[in-house]
Amino acid sequence: MSPELKTQITGIDPEKIRIDFPILGRKVHNKPLVYFDNAATTQKPQVVIDALVNYYTGLNSNVHRGVHYLSQQATVAFEEVRQKIQRFVNARFSHEIIYTRGCTESINLVAASWGRANIGPGDEILISGMEHHSNIVPWQMLCEEKGAALKVCPLHPDGSLDMQAYADMLGEKTRMVAITHISNTLGTVNPVKEITRMAHEKGITVLIDGAQALSHMKVDVQDIGCDFYAFSAHKVYGPMGIGGLYGREEVLNAMPPYQGGGEMIKNVTFEKTLYNELPFKFEAGTPNVGDVIGFGAAIDYISGIGLDQIGAWEHELLAYATEKLSADPLVRIIGTAPGKASLISFLINGIHPYDAGTIIDHMGIAVRTGTHCTQPLMDSLGISGTIRASFAFYNTKQEIDRLMEAIDKVKEFFL
Amino acid sequence: MKIEETTSAIVSEFENFDDWMDKYNYLIELGKSLPLIDEKYKVEANLIQGCQSRVWLHAEFDGNLIYFTADSDAVITKGIANLLIRSFSGQTPQDILDSSTDFLNDIGLTEHLSPTRSNGMLSMIKQIKMYALAFKTKAAMGN
The missing domain is CATH 3.40.640.10 (Type I PLP-dependent aspartate aminotransferase-like (Major domain))
Structure with missing residues (x-):
């Protein structure tokens, strides 16, 4: 689909958007890829590859x-x-x-x-x-x-x-x-x-x-x-x-x-x-x-899609993820400034981010764990790292549900 | 027991697991059962700095054999440390230097061997070999 056509779409339909990103169709560890490492790098639409x-x-x-x-x-x-x-x-x-x-x-x-x-x-x-x-x-x-x-x-x-x-x-x-x-x-x-x-x-x-x-x-x-x-x-x-x-x-x-x-x-x-x-x-x-x-x-x-539309959908995803994660008494969100961008750092009580990240990876979900190249910030927060999920406009609420399932699995493993 | 006997025993143990969940459950179990390092050895000098988890490795040499103890703040990393200690602790410096670490590939822990993971596993192996070389040199000079 050309960028011109996209401007006619009101609101983001991530299912349509996802077709533009070939990598989002692949599997990881035999499960459909959930890509939540967009703050590290975003995936590339076919038009860029072309x-x-x-x-x-x-x-x-x-x-x-x-x-x-x-x-x-x-x-x-x-x-x-x-x-x-x-x-x-x-x-x-x-x-x-x-x-x-x-x-x-x-x-x-x-x-x-x-x-x-x-x-x-x-x-x-x-x-x-x-x-x-x-x-x-x-x-x-x-x-x-x-x-x-x-x-x-x-x-x-x-x-x-x-x-x-x-x-x-x-x-x-x-x-x-x-x-x-x-x-x-x-x-x-x-x-x-x-x-x-x-x-x-x-x-x-x-x-x-x-x-x-x-x-x-x-x-x-x-x-x-x-x-x-x-x-x-x-x-x-x-x-x-x-x-x-x-x-x-x-x-x-x-x-x-x-x-x-x-x-x-x-x-x-x-x-x-x-x-x-x-x-x-x-x-x-x-x-x-x-x-x-x-x-x-x-x-x-x-x-062509419009940064306003992108920003609106990403904020919806962030709000949804924040709501879900906040509902889990074992999850602690790191960074709660008002008006945040669409990424969320968190810890699961009693579980090292590396351990959590390894299991989440095996569930087909790409999150980042560690210090995120901000070691002095980690030191000042008194933590050794976080799990970070960062969203792009091709992500869906269903994918956030899969992250929540993976977090439950992590708890089964370690607690 | 020779190093190769231990490592092939480890490979057989892991062959019993059909899926990744069983494998990780076992690694986690190994991690939790790792004999704790003496707190006095959990010092900066024994710290292997990885990007994701911290690992402490302590070595003692009795003139013939090297004994390793380790700890980590991540359980999976501790499980891996357990496997390494089981393979290399109580061995001579020369046997450690001559040994292969291919068994870690054979048990499907290659993802933890990737340098980008920086979980300390590669550094742990490197440090174990460094200790072996250092103690071998020390023993040779003593003679």
């Missing part, structure tokens, strides 16, 4: 260089996706979108390039207690190199950001605020517009880690006002290994390049190299053209 195949079947060539037909066609397709992403996140210009390998590389790019030029001894970088390792370690490395300090804004017990503490921590020495839009472990949606406004009032640069957000809600980088917004395609139904960094034109222009190589240069002599303009200044080497085109297909696909 876009990849079609690119390598009929369009593959290097971009921006050749005068030959294929190279020009590939370049056009590659740059069209940049404009598509620009519209998707509502950036002012398409050259404010830098292609990267994913959200992690986007944050590393900012830490390396912006950090090199703007961070010095005694400066402070402010993150939050719910950050993914990707939004901790690059800053730690920068702080070590520059003699700067990493500060961590605490959370309330429900998993929401302590905004009073945040206000207090924005100090004279703070140069960068790097905070996630949505917590991959707790589901907390942070007030990123407010966070940005408060930082900007003090002249502090803001990066938002959007890895978890793009698939669930309409993201408008101009409305948020942030200087950087990092994201991955594979969490938005696109291919792995491709993502992007939105950066405000003025900020990007003032930054030194990230990596050196082809594509990012205007003119090279052995004495001096003139760097290319945005966005190419930050895109050294042959880019991942095929996956960019796959990302474009993913954006078309979910835009």
Whole structure:
């Protein structure tokens, strides 16, 4: 079904949607797959898989260089996706979108390039207690190199950001605020517009880690006002290994390049190299053209369905799962901030998440167990990990019922 | 008993199970019956850090044989530790170094061998072999 037809559907019919995702038809451990690990990566619709195949079947060539037909066609397709992403996140210009390998590389790019030029001894970088390792370690490395300090804004017990503490921590020495839009472990949606406004009032640069957000809600980088917004395609139904960094034109222009190589240069002599303009200044080497085109297909696909519709159905799933899990006296939900995104972390009293996850897996259900790459958050909560079910718009309430049956099975095994 | 005799006995035990549920029930039983490690050995230095569950492994060498004790915060991991201890504890460093861990594939625990699972099983095996090598070297130097 084409994306155009989908716009006529009011409300999400997951049974129809599921047909678009071939992997959802497979079995795991001889049981129909229930895929609840969407916060780790989302599955890919056939249109994305087709876009990849079609690119390598009929369009593959290097971009921006050749005068030959294929190279020009590939370049056009590659740059069209940049404009598509620009519209998707509502950036002012398409050259404010830098292609990267994913959200992690986007944050590393900012830490390396912006950090090199703007961070010095005694400066402070402010993150939050719910950050993914990707939004901790690059800053730690920068702080070590520059003699700067990493500060961590605490959370309330429900998993929401302590905004009073945040206000207090924005100090004279703070140069960068790097905070996630949505917590991959707790589901907390942070007030990123407010966070940005408060930082900007003090002249502090803001990066938002959007890895978890793009698939669930309409993201408008101009409305948020942030200087950087990092994201991955594979969490938005696109291919792995491709993502992007939105950066405000003025900020990007003032930054030194990230990596050196082809594509990012205007003119090279052995004495001096003139760097290319945005966005190419930050895109050294042959880019991942095929996956960019796959990302474009993913954006078309979910835009066709509509993020409002997607968000509404996912919230219905979250409400249903929360109701079911809350009814179980042995289940403890971790992260209860109001207005959460569609993921739910929980523990079953007396059962290690690894033990529970192993049995749930054998029931054909893919959940994530462990620390979810947020070890400091786990430490602060005093737990060694959680079981996490994260929902996408192709999930159903029947699948949540199967999770509840699996939890009963876990209890039979261990209690 | 030689290591291979123990491991083939383990393989035979697991062959009796028709489905995964019986197999895991047995592993859980083994986990619960793992002789507890002396609390004084549940220290940072004995901790094998996995992504999902924590495992403590302690080794003692009497000059001839190595004795292992272990614990984990996850029961399935404890069950696996039990199998490893049953196979390798009370053996000489050389026998441990020469032994194969293929039996873990044969009993269908390959999913726990995947490095991405990081449940400590691979690290446990590696640590057991490391202890064997260290004690072998120590014994050789003592001579």
